[in-house]
Amino acid sequence: MSRHRVLLVRPWDTARAGSGCCTGATEICAEGWHEDPAVARRRAGQRPLGEVYLAVRAGLPPEVEVEIVDPHNTLFLLPAMLRDGRRHRRPWRALLRDLARAPGYAAIIVNGRVLSDAGLPAPEQALRLIRQALDAPPREAGLG
Template sequence: MGRHRVLLIRPWRAARAGSGCCAGATGIGGEGWHEDPAFARQRTELRPLSEVYLTLRAGLPPDVAVEIVDPHNTLFLVSAIVRDGHRHRRPWWVLLRDLARAPGYAAIIVDGRVVGDAGLPAPEQALRLIREELAAPRAVPRPAAGT
């Protein structure tokens, strides 16, 4: 199996906030601010997402890609979930369920599987959820024939 990918879905209200590099998250770029200073409130709303991102980058192996995604970027989400789910041999019925949950508020998606969509967890809790998902067995039961 190849590389793992974690997608962090930005909170909806913050999804339109001057989304330059790093999808508008604050405090993770090395070159200073790349957005209009008028977006101070939105930057404040994105700070928790930035903290989760930095915690994940520091706490996950380097072969795990961590990406921040705008919830309105449906084409990317659909293709990423299908591609990642197929690469990790997940059945189509499970992929369809997770496709419906993918744009959930501050969802966390690991290898095409939604592991959190009820709001952005604390950084250490997000790291724990992702580590548990990466360590979980890959076998997924298939539905019975004729259902």
């Protein structure tokens, strides 16, 4: 396992149910095969995260693990953060606070520490935040 891990939490989708004949499930569409407009908007909305991922992956050493995580996948996200945080000797109180913030909107998490959870920063800014967290002394960032 990598010494450092970056988790990019995908922005929350808009409503999961569509409307019309198939409510977004094109396999059972009564009007013929078509793309639900909500799905098309969601796909276009995922492009900025892809740009952040590519910038982060290209700007970090290959030994730093970078993963995109669905915010609904708390069965992976929370235990992964807990393991990463304890491996990097994060204080329990800070770690528990960050566990609550983990599924935040487009969260960026480095070694169990939430850096951003209120919106997706620009690719360059995300890379800068992550590099600062990886370079910070353990006392300041809770990293080891």
